[in-house]
Amino acid sequence: MSEVPGLPPAHQLLLGLARLGQAVRMEALRNAGPYNLSTLQADIIAFLHGDPRPRRQGEIVVGLASTAPTVSDAVRVLRAKNLIEGTRDPEDARAVLLRLTSAGRAEAARLSVVSGTLSEAISALSESDFAAMLRGATTVMRELQERQAIPISRMCLTCRFFEPDAHPQDVRMHHCHFVDAPFGDAELRVACPDHDEVDAASSSR
Numbered sequence: 519m520s521e522v523p524g525l526p527p528a529h530q531l532l533l534g535l536a537r538l539g540q541a542v543r544m545e546a547l548r549n550a551g552p553y554n555l556s557t558l559q560a561d562i563i564a565f566l567h568g569d570p571r572p573r574r575q576g577e578i579v580v581g582l583a584s585t586a587p588t589v590s591d592a593v594r595v596l597r598a599k600n601l602i603e604g605t606r607d608p609e610d611a612r613a614v615l616l617r618l619t620s621a622g623r624a625e626a627a628r629l630s631v632v633s634g635t636l637s638e639a640i641s642a643l644s645e646s647d648f649a650a651m652l653r654g655a656t657t658v659m660r661e662l663q664e665r666q667a668i669p670i671s672r673m674c675l676t677c678r679f680f681e682p683d684a685h686p687q688d689v690r691m692h693h694c695h696f697v698d699a700p701f702g703d704a705e706l707r708v709a710c711p712d713h714d715e716v717d718a719a720s721s722s723r
């Protein structure tokens with residue numbers, strides 16, 4: 519029996535994920551909004567919005583897998599646009615802590631709305647395919663994080679409040695001990711403001 523043509527399955531999956539990433543970036547470019555945000559400026563706003571703590575610029579560099587000069591330029595522009603503000607770090611007089619202004623939080627809310635094109639495409643998935651895709655994406659992300667190939671995300675699979683398969687008979691099989699509630703694969707979080715990283719040595723997920 520002949521094999522189907524083309525590159526091997528793992529390569530096909532990576533090509534498909536790359537195409538999806540391309541679609542997300544293209545939508546971000548179309549969504550520059552009233553402040554004409556670049557994709558990096560939008561990523562910085564989303565990064566600061568995803569974690570309630572004020573952040574040092576170095577944390578943004580690591581979190582977005584960027585470089586210090588590139589982030590420094592984008593932060594300078596965002597401060598000029600009055601979307602982020604800085605205050606002295608009480609633990610280090612040379613460092614600045616960055617946070618969103620009220621205009622920045624409004625931009626973060628605007629950026630969090632998924633475009634019609636992307637949401638319509640995602641709605642083509644069945645419930646089970648959606649859940650399997652989210653579970654698969656977070657599993658691959660965790661593996662890449664462990665290999666230090668991508669920055670750490672504030673996701674369930676690396677959260678100390680996450681108990682996988684705590685309710686094996688239920689469609690909502692996992693448990694979040696932060697809110698003390700069950701939830702399923704379709705509700706897994708990739709960016710959660712309440713995430714607290716699990717001790718790597720005790721993790722077997």
Ligand code: SF4
Pocket residue numbers: 672673674677678679680681693694695696697707710711712713714
């Ligand atoms: S706190 Fe957030 S990241 Fe942690 S388990 Fe609950 S939903 Fe997931």
